[in-house]
Amino acid sequence: MTSSNFIQTCENIHSYTEPKYAELFRLIGRQPDGVHSLVHLRADILKFLPEIESPAYVERMSESLRDLLATWFTTGLLQVERVTWQSPCEIVQRVSEYEAVHRIRNWADLKRRLGPYRRCFAYTHHMMPNDPLVILHVGLVDNISNSIQTILNRVKSVSDVTEEILHEDPSLINSAIFYSISSTQPGLRGIELGNALIKRCVLQLQAEHPELEKFSSLSPIPDFRKWLMEELHSSSTSIISSEIRSWFHSLFSTSTWHLDETVLDEIRPILMRLCTYYLTQVKHSKTGYARDPVANFHLRNGAVVWRLNWLADRSERGWKQSLSMMVNYRYYSFDRIDRNSIDY
Template sequence: MKQYLGLELPSDKAQDTGHEEEGSTLSPGGLKFLSIIRADILSILAEENIASLRALDSYLKEKLITWLSPASLELRQITWDDPASVLEKIVAYEAVHPISNLTDLKRRLGVGRRCFGYLHPAIPGEPLIFIEVALLKNVAQTIQEVLWDDPPIPEDEATCALFYSISSTQPGLAGINLGKFLIKRMIDLVKKDMPNISVFATLSPIPGYMQWLLSKLASAERSGSTFQENILEPEEEKALLDASVEIAGKNGMEVMWNLLTSTNYEWINSDRLVSVLKIPLMRLCARFLLQEKKRGKALDSVANFHLQNGAMIGRLNWMADRSGKGLLQSGGIMVNYIYRLENIEENAQSYFSTGHIHASCDIHCYIEPLKEHEETTD
């Protein structure tokens, strides 16, 4: 296990004597090489569960976590003046909202915007992970406000730091939560430099929502009337059928399926269909985020990431991302996660230990409108 492809990994003895960080740089490019190896291993394991590779992956992950401790990472603001090689990495690895051109990149690094990256001395000039931040007066409800509205407000008028994209540049670091430390250090840095900022929030995609909803609709149709789950409320189904007389379907769920799977998302061009779909899609999205779990944790990967970092679910935003990707992932809905500094540790601990999800009253009211919730934070 100590060797792989002729590369000698640092011994456990080095770790015991406190030199584990040096072990990652014994050979030039060693840390980068190990990250590439682990990326290859993860790719193979995605296709076939090989016990020996699973064990090697576990070993490499443990070592990488040790070498990539927060103390070994440098937080740096990335600006337009950085070397082209760094800027190229930002463009290439932006995973949430692709950067369309140099003008787009310059705006994301300019006035009213920030980009911070974590760098490691063993991989100089290449951020391992980076976060993009917008300085705003209020928590944004649409991605258009962040990416395309112009001009930005003066920075001294901003009261909200909104992080709208977190991207990793190293597939081999999957499962190593560098984002948790990056967010906390970024918040500390912004608070120090800009005391007028009091709100820290995200505008996040919900990548698992539409896949979950369509599987529910398909399952309900296959099960027949006897065991069919009631996805739609009676008034929602009636409104949907009334508004979509030209759409084939024997019931509201079949009509919804046909609308949501239409190739060109024609429904977003009809004000009436957008209006009638809003109520069930927002209600079911709240259910997905609050109640759908995997091993006791949020089913949605982005939700799980922010909740385990101590955020709470703040607000659902209708038609917040009308791009093809946004409609495919979540019917255009996005969500704000709120980071309240005084609650971060408590929220993270309760989520870790019990799977408890902290959310605002607005979120709970989508699925239980008349009930007051002990966990609600105003």
């Protein structure tokens, strides 16, 4: 068999074995707003998949649609757009609606996050121009931040945005902190977009502010408290002593323990040690990668765990998720990032 005959045979086999819905998806994608409709279709499939008694066929359909969408949403076809207060109203509203990490309280809060010493970048696709795919918020600060409050409250009110502040002082900008990244389209789950967005934003920020030396996240640890509660109620755990376990049970039975500064001083080294163990040693049972989803995202991107921060998020959500702790994932040179990603 010649090479051309072999290739033709492979194409015929692919044509005969490809499910009919694959061609239907391609036809829909060629229609006006068709790509957007397919993204929403896959979101619906993923939403109802757990309720289906025999999901194997539907899972294959979802995977087929994901593979097709991945060809349309490659990084070369996506645009990085900086969102400002002067951007189209629809885009600005989407930024507010899609914020999944640190809730935007009102329009004044939104204006601050789009204002001086901040950057908001959105990944967009020409087939969905007013519906961002990923939104990244960045704080421009004088050192790597150890508290989300210092970023969110840097300019305390819209009236504080003076003409002087509008012209950002380069001497106050040394570090870029990625403090929120939100994937907005459930239908694109499984298609990696956030990593490429961070890299492209780093290049844009370096071009705008050559004085930038450090790039880091300030990230939540969304499942730490959940994991800790599992360990406290497990009879097989060996990382928490019976004395500490008893103290934690008594402490967490109250709702005001975290308001006592003496208690916070006592519990800090214990929780910091347990959280370090959780981030670096606890793996997902199926994948073998970091169990914490945010840790897995940044480590997969090539970042490194750099610093754990106590009382970094004292909001109600911060206490519920991670007992106030946040972590910096440091991004170094692109060469090092790529090596770390491969090693991970």
